[in-house]
Amino acid sequence: MNENTKIKLIIFFLIISSVAGLYLSYFYDIRLLFKDLTAVYNAEIIIDKQIILKERYIYSVKSSDRYKMLYRFWEAPLVFEAKLDKPYIQLQNVKSLYSWYVKDYYGKVHGDLDKISEILVREKAFKNEVGIVQPSYFTKGFYRLNTRYLLYPPVETDGNFMHINLKLAQKHIPYTEVQIIIKDRKNLIVDIFPHIPVYSIKNSEEKWIIKGKAKENGLVELEILLNHYPVKGFYRRYTDVYRATIEANRLLHIKLFNFLKLILTLFLASSPLLFIVFYRKYGKEKNYTVPRFLSFIPDEKRKPYIVNMLFSNDATVGDENGFYATLLDMHIRKKIEIKPYDTDIQIDIKDPEVQDSYEKRVIRFLQDFTVDKEKKIFSTALLENRIKSYYSSKNISMLKSIKTQIDNLFKYTDKKTVEKHIDKTGKIVFKSVSYPVLLFTGSFCVFYIIGSIEDVYPDYDLYSIFMISLFIFTQFISLTLTPTQFLGRWKKDSYREKLQWEAFKNFLSDLAMIKKYSSQDISIWKKWLVYGTALGVAKKVEKEMKAMNIQIPELNISRTVRLRFNRIYRTTGLSIHKLQSSSSTSGGGFGVGGGFGGGGAGGR
Template identity: 25%
Template sequence: MNMKKVIIISLLLMILLVPVSFAEDGDYTIPWANKDITVNDDGSTLISETIYYEIEGSVNGVYRDIPLNNNQTITNISVETPGYYNTVEVIRENGKTRIKVWLYVDANKRLRTSDASVKVIYKYTFNKGVKIYNDIAELQYMSWGNEWKSGVDSLVTNIHIPGSNRDTEYWNNPDDYVVTSGWSNDNTLTTEAEGIGSYTSFEQRILMPKSYFKSSENAQVINMDAKAQIEADQQKYKEDRDFKNTVTSILSGLFGLLMVVPAAIYALFGREPKIPYKADYEYDLPTDSSPVEVNSLVNGDAGSIDDNAMYATLLDLINRKVFKVFASNEDDTILTLVNNDTTGLKTFEKSLIQFLSQFESNGNISLKSIADTCDPEVFKNFRETWKDQTSQEVPDSLIKKYFIDKGYVIFNFLSFGLMALSIIIFIALMFIEVSPQYYWILFAITVLMFCESIIMLFIPNTVPGRWTPEGKEYHDKWKNFENYITDFSLIKERPPASIQVWGKYLVYAAALGCADEVSKNMKEYFNVAGVPEEYFNSSDAVMFAYYGGFNHLDTTFNALTPSETSSGGIGSVGGGGFGGGGGGTF
C-alpha cells in the first residue's frame, strides 16, 4: 500500500500512533535549552542561547537560523562548544542569518562528531528587535521558533529589562507549555517551559515604559499608540485559546465519527491492486515516457503538471542542444539559444523558449537577470498558460489507462456536501434558539464538518483514487527509479554508464521533483571517483546541474512568486516580533 495514502488516512481518522524511532545518520534531539535575553537601553538586545544537542549518528556540525525583517541585523556573533573544537561560518541571506558550526573531536579538525551530547552556546546582539511606540515600549520575542525539526523538552528563559518590573505587563504565547513564569528579581523575568514540540513556536511579550530607553538608535520607532491594542489582542488570544482547549475533546470524538465515510470511500475505491512486480530499484529509465508524462503521472496528483515539469523541460532542451550553458557559477547560470529552428519542437517547448528569449542580452540569457527584470504578474500568467499547454501533451486516454478517479470524484461530491451542510447549520444557529449546552455541540460539529470538507478538497487524488494494475506497475517502477538516483550508495555501486546517461537521468530527476538531491549525489560521486572536470563539462545538462543551475532556477522562480511580508506596526499575537527561527544538524 502507498505509504503516503496510509499517512493521510491515519491523520484523517485521528488515530494516535506510537512512533517507532529508527536511528538515522545525523538525527538529533534537544533535551534542554537556556536563553538569556538582555534588553539594553538603546533598543538592542544581547542574546545568549545554550542549546544541548543529543546527536545520533555522524554529523558535520550544527546550525542556527535567525530570521530578520526589514532593517534588523545581528552583530557580535560568537559560538562556544565546550569539549569540542569548532569552525564557525556565518551565512547572511535575505531574510535570515545562518550560524553554521562545524564540530570536531580533535584539534586538527579532521574527526567528525558522532553519537555525542554537545552543548553549543550562541551569543549575538540583535538590533531593531525592540519596538518603541508613542505610549509604550515592547519586547516581542520568539523564544523558540517553529523551524526546529526537534522539539525541546525543557526551555528556561531569563529576560532582563532596562528598568523595574513595576510598570510592566508580560504574556507567554501560548501558556500551555509554561511550568513557571514570574519576576525572579526587579528586572528579570524567568520562565520555564516544557514539552514544546517540533515545528512549534513559543513567544514571550513584555510591555514596559518607553522611559527605560535612553536612546532609540537600535530600536524600531513606530509613530502610534499601541498599548490598548496589544492588551486587547492578548485578551482575544487568551479567550480563543481557552475556547479551543474546551472543545478539543469533543472535536476529537466527532472527528473520528465523521471520518468513517471518507475511510469507507478509500476502502472501496482507493486501495491499490496487487501486482506481481516486486523490485526495489530500477537502474535505468523504466519506460520511454516523456519527462512531462512522468511528472504528470508520478509526481503529485495523477494527471497534474507542476513547476518541476518546467525545470525538466528546460533541462531537456539543454540536453538536446537547443540551449547551451554559456557560463555557470555559484551566483548565476547563463544560457545561450544555439538552435533557433523550433520546427520539431512541441508547443509547450516553444513557449518556454519564447519566454526565456525575452530576457536575452547580447545573445545570452542570465537566470538571475530574469528575477531582476521580469514582472511577477507576467510570470504568473505565463506559468498558468504553460501548464495548460503542457497538460495537453498528456492525453486523457493515457491518464485513464493508468488511473481510476471514481473515488476522487465521490470524495469531491462528499466534500462539497459537507461544506454546504455545515453552512446551513451555521445559518440555522443564528436564528434558532438553542440552549447553550447544545449550541456549542452543534457549533463544534459545524466547524468540524467545514474543516473536514476543506481537508478533503486538498487531499491528493491518488488517495481516494486507484491505479489500474498497469498504472500501479508504471508508478512503482518510476518511484523505484527515483529510489535509485536518490541513493548515493547505489549510484556509487552502479553509476550511470556515460555522461550522456547522466544528462538524461537529470532530466527525469527534475520531472520527479528530486533534481537537487540527484545533483548532490552526482557531485559527490564525481568527487569520490575523481572524475576530471573536462569529462562532465562535455554535457551541458550535467554542467547545468553540477554548477547549481537548479538552485538558480529556484531562486529566480521564488523571487517571482513572493509571499506576503510584514512591514512593521503591532505584531500579531504568537507571531513573534523577532527571534525564533530554527536549526539542526548537517
C-alpha cells in the first residue's frame, strides 16, 4: 500500500469518525442501549389562582419479568385528600389500565389494589409515591400512567412580582422525551427559566411549550417569574423578586458548556478538511513516476537494517526484521556462520571486526551469550536457559537487561540518518497541537466516565460534549501514532527511493513477477531474501522460493532465526510481566435545583 493510498484511508477514517461522532452526539444516545426502563414525560401546567398539574408517563419496559412497580415519587409531601400547613401536592385522580396505587405523605396506601398488590406496595413503595403495580411482573412493552394534581408551592413575592420554582423531577430513569405545556390564560407569566438538560422553549399566545429530554437523574425544573396574583400557595416575603430571579438564572456554566460544545462540534466536523490543509502544507510529496514492480534492488549499498528503518514502516525506527536481515547478510558475507539445530541455533563469530555501528551492536550481543571462553559461539539455548534461570530466581533486573539489549536491536534508530532523509517539521507541529487537545479531551472523557462532572451539573447533559471529545481524542491519538513520514516530508529524492523500495517489495510479494524475472544466480536469490526480510515479506519470499524449488541453506536459516528469536523476545517480556504482576499484588428557593416537588419516575 503506497503512501497516497494510506493518506486517502486516513481522510476516509476522519470523515467516517466525524460523521459517527456527530450522529452519536446529537441524534442517538448510546447510553439508552444499557437501560431497560425509560419514559416519555408529558406535563400540562395551568397557571391560575389554583395551579393544576397534569402528568402523563409512558414507560418503556425493555426486559420482561424484571419490574413489578412503575412509579413516580415526589420529594414534596403528597396527599390524597388531606390538606397540610406547609407546601404540598394534592393528588386528585389517577388513570391507568393497570392497578394503580398511592402511598401518601403519611404512609397510607390508596388505590385499586388486590391483597398481594397492597402488600407489595406497603413493603416497597416510598412515601409520596404514585404508580402502577403488577405482582407477576410487567412484560416488555409500553405502560401509561396519567395523574392530576393541585399544587400548593412556596411563593416568593415582593408585592409586584412572584417567583415559583417547580421541580418536576430530579431522581429518575432516563426521559427520552419531555414536553411541558404551561397554560397562562391571564398572561401572568413574565418569563420562564427551564432547568432541563436539553430543551427548547416556545412562547405563543396564552401558552408556553417546552420540549427536550432528560438524562437519568437530570433536572426537570421550571423557575417561573409572574406578575403578582393571588395564587394559592405558601407565601414568603422577598425583596426585589425580579432581580433575584434574573441573578439566579445567569447560569454561566451552561453558556460555557454550550460554547464549548459549539467549538468542539465545529472542530470535529472540520477535522478532515483541517487534516487535508495540514497535509498539503507539511506532508505532500513531489510526484515521481515509479513502476509498480521493480525487479532489481534499488540500492545494494544500503544496509538491510537501514532499509528496514527508513522504508518498511515508520521511517524513524526499525523493527525485528532489520535484525533478522542483518544476521542473514552477515552470514552471507562470512562475518558469522549460522547453524540451526533442532533445539538450538548456534552462531559462529568468524570476523568480529566490523565497521558498521549496528553490526558492532549485533556482534556485542552475540558475544554476551557465547558458550566458549573465546566468545566466538553464540547459542540461543544458552540465552533461553539464562532467561529461565533469572525468572526462577526472580531476578527481574537481569531480565530487563536482556530485554533492553534485544530492544536495541529490534527497535533500532539512527537520528542522523533519519534527519538526512525526513523533514519532521509536520510531525513536530502536529504533536505540539495534539498534546493539549489530547490532554483536554482525554481528561474530560475520564471525568465524565467516573461521574464527577456529570453529578455536579444535573441541569446540563454533558453526553454530547463527551462523545465529541471521545471522537476527537480517537482521531488525534490515531494520527499521533501514524508513521512520521505521513505528517512529515521526505527530503530531496528520498521519496523516490522509498517508492522504488515499495515497488521492489511488490515484486518480491508476487510469484508471477518472480517467475518472470527469476535468476539462476543463487547469490541474487540470497540478496532478495535478505532485503525481502528487511522489508517484512520474508515469508512470501520463502514460499516463492519453495514453489520454484530454489534450494539454498539460507532458506531454512531465515525461518528458524525468526521463529527462535521471536520466541525468546516474547518469553523475556512475559517473564518480566509475570514477576511485576506478582510483586504488585499485596494485601487486601432560587436557582437550579431549589424548586418545589422533585422526585421522578422509576421502576422496581
